[in-house]
Amino acid sequence: MNEEELILRVFELLLLMSNIGLLGLTVLLKKERRRVPIFIASGTALLVLAIHWKVEGLRVQLFFPYGLTILFLAGSIYGCFKKTAFRHIxxxxxxLAYIVSAVMLALTACLMYAFPVFQLPEPSGEHKVGTQVFHFVDKGRDEIFDEKKRGKEN
Known part of the structure; x- marks a missing residue:
């Protein structure tokens, strides 16, 4: 991976790392002490997610971290308002949820490596490369497909 590709993927990598951090906080902290740190970390992860969507755009490979970020934030908000939330699970x-989340995050990292973001170089040379859209109107032909069948197209 060259330096330009790494710069393009900064927020993508930050999103993955924030989800790994969220999962680590959830697993390592005791239930009584994890409410505030997870709320702050999930809010930070949501901020990184919003910046990632704006700067780098949506990527199919990252749908699991997108969903995990939103689930962590929703769960932490619910946990802040309901003091007895998630105690009976x-x-x-x-x-099982922790293991599945860890495996999916590892799979996401593999997909990010297998399908990197790339940018095509600007075409060089004297000829233009690309596409153009044209709209042709034949004013001498009768309009037969319009519902009103007004005659000639204007």
Whole structure:
């Protein structure tokens, strides 16, 4: 990966790292102490997500981190208002969710590496390269496909 590709992917990498950090905070912190740090981290991840969408655009490879960011933010907001939120989830389900999230984040990292963002160089030379759109109107022909069948097209 050259330097230009790395610069183009800064927010993409920050989004992935923020999701890994969110997952790490969720796993490592005790339930009583994780409410505020996860709320702050998920808000930061949402900010990175918004900047990524604006600067780099949407990418199919990153749909899981997009969804994970939004789920973490929604869960942390819900957890701030409901003090007894998420206390009755079985440990097996939580562990399974953590494992699936870690595997999906690893898969996302692999997809980011396999399908990098690239930019085509500007065409050089004397001939123009690209496409143009033309709209042709034949004023001498009767209009037969219009519902009103007004005659000639203006």
């Amino acid at each position: 079985p440990r097996f389900i939580l562990g």
